Amino acid sequence: MLIVAAAAIAIFLARPDPARATQVRIPLTIDYLALREALKRNLFTAPGGRAQLWNGIDDCQFLYAENPEFSRATAGGPATVKLETADSLGLGVSMGSQCLNAIQWSGIVEALGVPYIAPGLQLKFHFTDLNLYDSAHQKTQLASRGFDLIKSYLIPQLDDFSYDLKPAVAQLGAMVSDSIAPEAAGRVRAAIASLAAEPDIVALDDGIRVTLVMTIPDVPTPTAIPGAAAPPASAPVATASPTTAELKAFQDTLDQWDAFLVFSIKQLGDAVGDQPFRDQLLQILLDSRYRLVQALNNPPAAAEPDPVRVLFLDEWRQLHDAVRAAARRGMLGAHAFEFMSFISAGDALFALDQAAPALGMRISAADLRRLAHIMAPGAPGDPLQFNYREDRDLKKLFAVPEPPASRHPIEEQDVPPSAPSASPSSGGASTPAADASPGSSIPLPSPGPGASRRASRRIVRLAPLLLRMLSVLSPREAAAAQQDKDDERAMLPRLRDVADRLYRLVVTEDNAQTYRRDMGLLLDLSAERQLGESAVDPGDSPTYVTLVRSAAWQESCWRQFVMARAGIRWLESATGDIGLMQVNKHVWRGFYDLDRLKWDVLYNAGAGCEILARMMRYASAQPKFDPVPVAGHLARSAYAAYNGGPGACNRWRRRREPPALKRIDSSFWDKYRAVQDGTPIDILTCARAWGHPSAN
Numbered sequence: 264m265l266i267v268a269a270a271a272i273a274i275f276l277a278r279p280d281p282a283r284a285t286q287v288r289i290p291l292t293i294d295y296l297a298l299r300e301a302l303k304r305n306l307f308t309a310p311g312g313r314a315q316l317w318n319g320i321d322d323c324q325f326l327y328a329e330n331p332e333f334s335r336a337t338a339g340g341p342a343t344v345k346l347e348t349a350d351s352l353g354l355g356v357s358m359g360s361q362c363l364n365a366i367q368w369s370g371i372v373e374a375l376g377v378p379y380i381a382p383g384l385q386l387k388f389h390f391t392d393l394n395l396y397d398s399a400h401q402k403t404q405l406a407s408r409g410f411d412l413i414k415s416y417l418i419p420q421l422d423d424f425s426y427d428l429k430p431a432v433a434q435l436g437a438m439v440s441d442s443i444a445p446e447a448a449g450r451v452r453a454a455i456a457s458l459a460a461e462p463d464i465v466a467l468d469d470g471i472r473v474t475l476v477m478t479i480p481d482v483p484t485p486t487a488i489p490g491a492a493a494p495p496a497s498a499p500v501a502t503a504s505p506t507t508a509e510l511k512a513f514q515d516t517l518d519q520w521d522a523f524l525v526f527s528i529k530q531l532g533d534a535v536g537d538q539p540f541r542d543q544l545l546q547i548l549l550d551s552r553y554r555l556v557q558a559l560n561n562p563p564a565a566a567e568p569d570p571v572r573v574l575f576l577d578e579w580r581q582l583h584d585a586v587r588a589a590a591r592r593g594m595l596g597a598h599a600f601e602f603m604s605f606i607s608a609g610d611a612l613f614a615l616d617q618a619a620p621a622l623g624m625r626i627s628a629a630d631l632r633r634l635a636h637i638m639a640p641g642a643p644g645d646p647l648q649f650n651y652r653e654d655r656d657l658k659k660l661f662a663v664p665e666p667p668a669s670r671h672p673i674e675e676q677d678v679p680p681s682a683p684s685a686s687p688s689s690g691g692a693s694t695p696a697a698d699a700s701p702g703s704s705i706p707l708p709s710p711g712p713g714a715s716r717r718a719s720r721r722i723v724r725l726a727p728l729l730l731r732m733l734s735v736l737s738p739r740e741a742a743a744a745q746q747d748k749d750d751e752r753a754m755l756p757r758l759r760d761v762a763d764r765l766y767r768l769v770v771t772e773d774n775a776q777t778y779r780r781d782m783g784l785l786l787d788l789s790a791e792r793q794l795g796e797s798a799v800d801p802g803d804s805p806t807y808v809t810l811v812r813s814a815a816w817q818e819s820c821w822r823q824f825v826m827a828r829a830g831i832r833w834l835e836s837a838t839g840d841i842g843l844m845q846v847n848k849h850v851w852r853g854f855y856d857l858d859r860l861k862w863d864v865l866y867n868a869g870a871g872c873e874i875l876a877r878m879m880r881y882a883s884a885q886p887k888f889d890p891v892p893v894a895g896h897l898a899r900s901a902y903a904a905y906n907g908g909p910g911a912c913n914r915w916r917r918r919r920e921p922p923a924l925k926r927i928d929s930s931f932w933d934k935y936r937a938v939q940d941g942t943p944i945d946i947l948t949c950a951r952a953w954g955h956p957s958a959n
Contacts, residue, residue: 290472291472292467292470292471292473293386293426293470293471293472293473294470294603294607295332295333295334296590296591296603297426297470297603297607298333298470298471299331300590300600300603301424301426302331302333303599303600304600305424306331307328307329307331309327312329313327313328313329314327314328314329314331314348314420315327316328316416316417316420317416321357323353323354323355323356323357323364324353324354325351325352325353326350326351326352326353326412326416326417327351328348328350328417329348329349329350330348330349331346331347331348332346332347332348333345333346334347335466335468338375339375339377339392342377342463342464342465343376343377343466344376344377344378344388344466344471345374346373346374346375346376346390347371347372347373348372348374349369349370349371349372350368350370350371350413350417351368352366352367352368352369352405352409352412352413353367353368354366354408354409366406366409369398370395370396370397370398370403371395371396371397371398372393372394372395372396372413372417373393373394373396374390374417374418374421375390375392376389376390376391376421377389377464378464378471378473379462379464380460380464380473383429384428384429384458384460385425385426385428386425386426386428386471386473387424387425388421388422388424389422390421391418393410393413393414393418395410395413428460428473454477454478455477457477458475458476458477459475459476460473460474460475461473461474461475461476505562505563509562513562513563514559517555517558517559517571517574518649519628519631519647519649520551520555520571520574520575521551521552521649521849521852522646522647522648523631523634523635523647524547524548524551524578524582525548525654525657525853526635526639526642526646526647527582527605527634527635527638528544528547528548528660529656529657529660530598530602530638530639531544531585531586531589531602532660532661534595534596534597534598534602535589535595535596537589537594540585540589540594541660541661543585544585545661546881546909547581547582547585549850549908549909550581550908551574552847552849552851552852552908553850553907553908553910553911554574554578554908555574555850556838556839556847556850557570558570558571559838559839559849560838572626575626576613579609579613582606583609583610586602586603586605586606587606590602590603601637601638601640602638604637605637605638608633608637609634612626612630612634613626628647631646631647632647651852651853652853652857653854654853654854657853657854658853661854663854663855663873664796664873666859666865666866666867666869666870667755667758667759667789667792667865667866667869668859668863668865669759669762669766669864669865670759670762670763671762671763671766673858673859673861673862754788754792757788758785758788758789758865759865761781761784761785762785762864762865764781765778765781765782765785765823765864766864767831768823768824769822769824769825769826770821770822770946770947770950772947775946775947778946779821779943779944782815782821783821785864785865785868786811786812786821787808787811789811789865789868789871789872790807790872792869792872793807793872793873793875793876794807794876797876797880798876798880799876799879799880800883803879803883803897805894806879806894806897806898807876807879809898809935809938810875810879810898810902811871811872811875812938813898813902813931813934813937813938814844814871814875814902814905814931815843815844815868815871816938816944816949817902817927817931817934818840818843818844818845818871819834819842819843819844819845820946820949820953821946821949822843822946822950823842823843823864823867833860833862835861841857841860842861842864842867843867843871844867844868844870844871844872844874845871846870848860850908851870851874854870874905875901875902878901878904878905878909878912879897879898879901881901881909882897882900882901882904882912883897885900885912885913888913888916895932895935895936895939898935899915899931899932899935900912900913900915902931902935903928906927906928906931907924915928915932
């Protein structure tokens with residue numbers, strides 16, 4: 264379909280004289296994949312995707328074609344295209360239930376043709392030369408009667424095929440109505456209405472290039488105000504902080520993009536079951552969301568580049584490349600035409616957006632909705648609907664498991680601490696934490712009674728040794744231990760017991776030692792459980808357990824809850840990172856229950872462990888930098904991906920890593936080595952420096 268990168272820019276930027284009408288030549292490319300899907304919709308409509316070209320007097324006489332493929336021809340001139348189809352021909356006589364075939368042939372038909380533009384912006388082809396090949400693509404011969412049948416019935420139907428450019432042009436005009444400043448929209452619509460095609464057409468490697476001519480209407484020349492002086496070219500551009508309304512509009516735009524991307528990815532993932540393709544879609548989504556968080560945290564001033572445009576364009580290119588690659592592999596199935604139309608329309612829209620400095624264009628919510636309806640015209644609901652609820656379809660698509668949950672109900676708003684009787688493990692009161700609000704004197708739940716603490720200490724001494732023990736046991740003992748480790752019924756009570764002791768618990772000077780032991784046990788058991796469910800290489804298990812402990816240290820100083828004026832509240836960063844593992848609510852929107860991430864330390868730990876295991880798999884799949892694998896390097900890459908997205912896996916290896924990121928990665932590495940060496944975390948000191956990773 265239309266790829267209008269040159270078109271949008273040429274409309275306004277290539278005008279030699281803005282005071283009079285100008286004709287602009289616009290090169291457009293019509294993708295071979297889109298041509299193929301249109302031809303299949305037009306001609307290959309029989310059961311099984313066949314084109315039933317000819318039927319004789321009975322079932323023994325037939326000619327059909329299937330699997331059409333367009334490409335550039337290597338012979339016949341720069342405008343020649345090649346269309347190959349798999350054809351089957353039968354010329355026989357029916358004898359009872361059998362066919363006595365005078366001719367039975369199956370092979371490949373190659374038709375060479377020249378494209379041209381017919382009236383009404385119709386792209387058509389004139390096919391002449393035919394070549395026949397066997398299944399091994401070797402030239403073959405066929406009796407003249409069979410060859411004549413193929414030529415007589417295939418060529419006319421191919422010549423009748425036309426690819427209508429008008430819907431794409433009209434679609435572009437509709438998008439312009441929502442995206443162009445009012446003072447420019449009329450001129451752009453008039454220019455689009457004037458489109459005409461030049462006769463010269465070129466066949467490229469990926470599509471057919473057509474040159475359109477567009478007439479740009481007159482643009483009034485601004486009248487200078489007498490006595491007014493133009494600002495000097497060197498005058499500094501004033502930058503203004505965005506207003507509250509501008510910040511709200513900025514966030515709404517990012518939310519709309521994220522909702523649109525989720526809608527598109529779900530449609531594509533549901534239609535294509537290929538796991539590598541789905542993995543690619545997830546990486547696109549996560550990359551977009553990590554960048555979205557960065558944009559939310561750094562809204563642009565008036566004179567700065569718009570990060571929304573950069574995000575839209577970069578992520579669209581990735582989605583475009585993924586869908587085209589899937590189409591080339593024939594993976595889009597029955598939805599190929601809609602998906603290729605979606606990509607083509609998006610190419611047009613985003614190319615037009617690149618002319619924004621001249622056109623004053625901004626991609627609108629209406630534009631994104633139109634694109635979504637091109638992809639899935641019958642899909643119910645608003646494709647831009649945005650909320651933080653769990654999306655079961657999204658979780659199923661990317662095989663995101665449900666983290667374990669504690670026994671306690673979750674809270675949905677700020678509440679004061681529970682009375683001691685509210686939790687079976689609640690004890691007396693203690694003093695506020697170092698980060699409590701000024702004047703706060705709200706009592707805090709304390710650890711459980713002495714018997715629970717002693718049991719906790721016994722488990723703490725045993726849990727870190729579990730993985731090491733597995734390596735020295737006999738095969739039978741190791742198998743039994745592994746089965747016990749993977750047994751959910753045995754694991755969940757242990758996890759929930761320790762989560763009970765940490766229920767809405769804020770670390771203080773009085774409970775720091777017991778708190779650290781219980782939180783370490785929770786992290787170890789959560790990591791152990793995740794190893795039983797994920798595809799982490801068994802040889803990387805000790806690295807993973809150390810990674811979980813050190814990542815929780817880096818992210819939250821092993822804290823789920825802190826004191827606030829209203830009482831106990833979950834820990835949350837300025838960018839929306841929540842709880843013990845600082846699971847970002849924007850990046851992982853739809854994958855996890857937001858309220859449980861806030862109020863359930865067990866659920867938060869499980870979600871963080873699953874994400875770390877996923878990032879370790881991403882890191883393991885990266886090109887190998889180390890001739891001999893280094894466990895610590897794998898952990899560094901997995902944490903970099905946890906912090907910055909899958910594309911950030913190897914950022915710590917760069918010599919010129921940005922200073923802010925370098926401090927984060929260096930700080931994590933210090934903690935990882937401390938955990939390896941058995942150095943305990945000083946939670947209270949860490950908490951006082953939280954938010955300053957180089958100081959922790």
